[in-house]
Amino acid sequence: MPLLADAVADRPTLADVALRAGVSTATVSRVLTGSARVSEGTNRLVQQAISELGYVRRRAPWTHRPTGGSVAAIVTESSERFFSDPFFARLLHGASRALVPVGYQLAFVAVRDRSEYAAAARFVRRGVDGVLLVSSHGPDPLMPLLDTAGVPTVLCGRPLAEHGAPYVDTDNYGGAQAAVHHLLAAGRQRLGTIAGPSDMAASQDRLRGFTETLAATGLEPVAELGDFSLESGERAMTRLLRRRPDLDAVFVASDLMAAGALRALRRAGRRVPDDVAVIGFDDDPVAQHTHPPLSTVRQPVEEQGATMARHVLALIGNGTEPGRSTLLPTTLVRRESA
Numbered sequence: 001m002p003l004l005a006d007a008v009a010d011r012p013t014l015a016d017v018a019l020r021a022g023v024s025t026a027t028v029s030r031v032l033t034g035s036a037r038v039s040e041g042t043n044r045l046v047q048q049a050i051s052e053l054g055y056v057r058r059r060a061p062w063t064h065r066p067t068g069g070s071v072a073a074i075v076t077e078s079s080e081r082f083f084s085d086p087f088f089a090r091l092l093h094g095a096s097r098a099l100v101p102v103g104y105q106l107a108f109v110a111v112r113d114r115s116e117y118a119a120a121a122r123f124v125r126r127g128v129d130g131v132l133l134v135s136s137h138g139p140d141p142l143m144p145l146l147d148t149a150g151v152p153t154v155l156c157g158r159p160l161a162e163h164g165a166p167y168v169d170t171d172n173y174g175g176a177q178a179a180v181h182h183l184l185a186a187g188r189q190r191l192g193t194i195a196g197p198s199d200m201a202a203s204q205d206r207l208r209g210f211t212e213t214l215a216a217t218g219l220e221p222v223a224e225l226g227d228f229s230l231e232s233g234e235r236a237m238t239r240l241l242r243r244r245p246d247l248d249a250v251f252v253a254s255d256l257m258a259a260g261a262l263r264a265l266r267r268a269g270r271r272v273p274d275d276v277a278v279i280g281f282d283d284d285p286v287a288q289h290t291h292p293p294l295s296t297v298r299q300p301v302e303e304q305g306a307t308m309a310r311h312v313l314a315l316i317g318n319g320t321e322p323g324r325s326t327l328l329p330t331t332l333v334r335r336e337s338a
Contacts (some may be wrong), residue, residue: 143165256286
């Protein structure tokens with residue numbers, strides 16, 4: 001007689017259905033939840049695969065406390081990164097302002113690497129009503145775990161891998177465009193950029209906004225990568241100067257990296273903005289306290305957190321998506337560095 005665990009292990013999984021149908025697991029999830037964002041043909045392929053494999057969805061219905069409960073903010077970064085980057089505090093402050101008045105508390109979980117993902121999913125399953133997933137890198141392995149758990153989830157930023165969860169993003173591409181236009185209008189001709197991690201959509205969108213806008217003018221872009229930390233910005237700026245000693249402007253994909261870039265420029269004897277103009281991204285508090293104060297692209301971080309919280313409350317309350325994902329505007333803030 002087979003053990004129960006053996007019988008469960010033999011059952012077809014969501015991944016088996018996706019493989020049979022030739023689609024992603026996210027698409028299978030959308031079919032199972034009745035999402036309108038699946039074509040009739042794809043829906044037919046998935047339903048056929050479900051029928052052929054005898055797949056049965058095993059997740060239990062999600063329950064929540066009607067008088068309030070808790071929402072977990074899962075940040076896929078180290079705790080060191082979380083506490084050193086003001087973006088996260090601003091985002092979670094905005095989310096908390098929307099959650100607390102209606103009886104929900106916000107819990108924080110830092111997930112450093114894949115070895116901690118299963119533990120985070122178990123934490124969620126034990127009593128969290130919803131999840132705000134922040135700082136995803138690449139196709140986040142947490143998403144299938146959260147989907148299996150059935151927990152309502154909203155993402156911070158556009159994900160690299162398509163799936164059914166709604167997200168709230170800012171106009172990273174348009175913000176980078178605005179920065180480049182400002183630098184060109186000021187007469188800068190030799191522009192570089194310090195981009196963020198290549199496995200994040202926000203980084204890709206900011207880099208694309210920079211390179212495409214600059215390429216349209218016939219100028220050649222030059223780029224180096226950082227990881228959104230101050231130290232990486234300092235190192236990347238040093239590499240840019242080595243590659244383009246005549247650089248006269250740089251767009252940096254975060255204010256922390258821009259603060260590091262200012263350090264490198266000062267050490268190299270370059271005056272800002274006389275020799276090199278610098279524009280950051282975020283409008284974090286650090287931007288007002290650099291020397292000189294930093295021109296930057298402001299993204300409404302607190303509003304992004306509050307919007308994510310409202311979306312997850314809608315999912316918790318009625319189990320339906322709050323509509324299409326949200327894109328918030330960015331604004332160029334001019335200070336002394338450019």
